[in-house]
Amino acid sequence: MSAVPVIEVRGLRKTYGERVVLDDVSLTVGVGDVVCLIGSSGSGKSTLLRCLDLLEQIDDGVIELDGREISDPLVDPREVRRSIGMVFQAYNLFPHLSVLDNCTLAPRKVHGRSRSEAEATARDLLVRFGLGEHVDQHPDRLSGGQQQRAALVRALCTSPRLLLLDEITAALDPELVGEVLDIVRELAYGGTTMVLATHEMAFAREVATRVCFLDGGRIVESGPPDQVLFDPEHQRTREFLRRVLPQ
C-alpha cells in the first residue's frame, strides 16, 4: 500500500442553512481500500460522497486527493472529477442516449478519446458485465438491475482512480440486487478503490476493508467489518445494527 492515501478527509463540516449534515468527519482511504459507510437515512452518507466528488461546497475541513487539497476554491472541480467515478441510487442514466453512448460520452468529450477507442472500451466492459445484447438500447428499455450495471460501466469507462457508490442497490428489487453486487465484488477483489454508502450489511462484511458507522453527521465508529458489525463499541452502533440485521 502506498504511503499517500487516495482520499484523506480531515474535520469535514457541511451544513444546509442551520442544519449540520456533516460534523467533524475524518476519513482516510488508501489505495485498494473498500470503505463502506453505513447508517440510517439522513445520517450524512450521501452528502459525504457528494462532498468527496466536489458536488457540494463544504463549510470547513480539508479533503485531499492523492495528497493534494481539492477543497481549495482554486482547484477546478472538473479536473478532480475526471479521476473519480460516481454511481447514484437512481442510476441517472441519460434517457436520450443509448447505453453505449451513455458510456462513451465522458471518455470522448472529457478525456479526448476517439469514438472507436471509447466504444471498444465500453463494449468490452458492457460485455464483461452481461450487457452485451443491450449495448444499442436506450436505458428505459432495461430492467433496474441492468440500468444500474450500465451506470457502473459508465463510471468505469474513464478508468477512475476512485469509485463512489451511493446506495446503488437501494432502488432495486431484491432479486436484482445480486447482479449489481456481483460486479462491485469483482471490482473490490480486483483492487478498485471504493467508498460506498450501503444498506447491504452482509455485503459490507464480505467486501469492505473498513466499515464506518455514521450517525447524526458524525463517524461514530470505524474499523474492520467484523469488529464494527459484530462487536461494536458504541451503543448507537448496536442500536442501529439491531434494527437492520435480521436475527
Next chain:
Amino acid sequence: MSALWEPSPRERERRQVRARLTRRRVAQGSIATLVVVGGIAAAVLLSPGWPRVRATFFDSFHARESLPAIVDGFWINVKMFLIAEPIILVLGLAIAVARSSRSPLLVPLRGLAIVYTDVVRGIPTLLLVFLFAFGMPELGLAGLPDGAFFWATVALVVSYSAYVAEVFRSGIESVHPSQWLSAEALALSRGQALRHVVVPQAVRRVVPPLLNDFVSLQKDTALVASVSIFDALFTARDYANYNFNYTPYVVVACFFVAMTVPLARLCDALAARIARRERAGAR
C-alpha cells in the same frame, strides 16, 4: 454543538479566496458588459448617418407632440390584449383537452380540434384580421356587434388559441405516463385525471412557452392598425405621415417593450417559485 463551532483558519482563508474569486467574476462581468454595450453605442453614435437618423427617429419635440394620441391609441392595444388573453387561455386549453380526449362521443370534437389548429395556424394572422374585420360584419349576424374592434379581437383570439392549444397539448403529453397510471389506479376518470393530475402539471411546464405567445400577442395587437383601428401604431403612422418624422414609431416601440418586460419578469418569478417548491433538494 453547532453553537460552539468556529471556522478553522483554513476555512477562513478559503472564504477569503472564494470572496476574491467572486469579486473577480463580478469585475469580469462588468468589464465585458461595458465593452459590449460601449462598443455597440460607439458604432451607432459614430456612424456617418447618425445625425440624420437621430433627427428622424429620436426627436424629443415630436416624441412629446405625438405622445397624448399614442397613449390613447395604446389603450386600445392594452384593452384588446386584456380581453383576448383570458379567452385564448380558456379556448386553447379546451382545444388541447378535446384533442387528448378518448371518449367516443367526443370524436367529432377531436377531429374539429385537429382541423382547427391545422388550418388556423396555417393562415397568417394579418390575413385573419382582414377576413374577420371586413368579412364578418357583412354576414349581418344578428346579436353580434359589427365593429372593427370586436372582429379584430376575435381574429386574434382565433389565431392565438390555435397556437396556445398546441403549447398546452405538448405540456399534457410531456407528463409521464406513470402519472396517468397512478390516477387511474385511484379510480379517477380520465376527465378527473386530466383536471386534477395531468393538466396542473402540464400548465406549470408550459409557462415559459405560453409567455412567448403572450408577448407575441401583445405585439400583434398592432396588426389591427391595418384595418383602420386607431391603435398606437395607426396613430403613430398618422402622425408620421403628416409631419414627416418617424419618432412616434420609436415611442410606440417603447410602449410595447414597457408592457412586455414586466410580464416576462413576472413569469420568470412564478416559474422560479414553482421550481423551489416542487423540486426542493432534488439533485
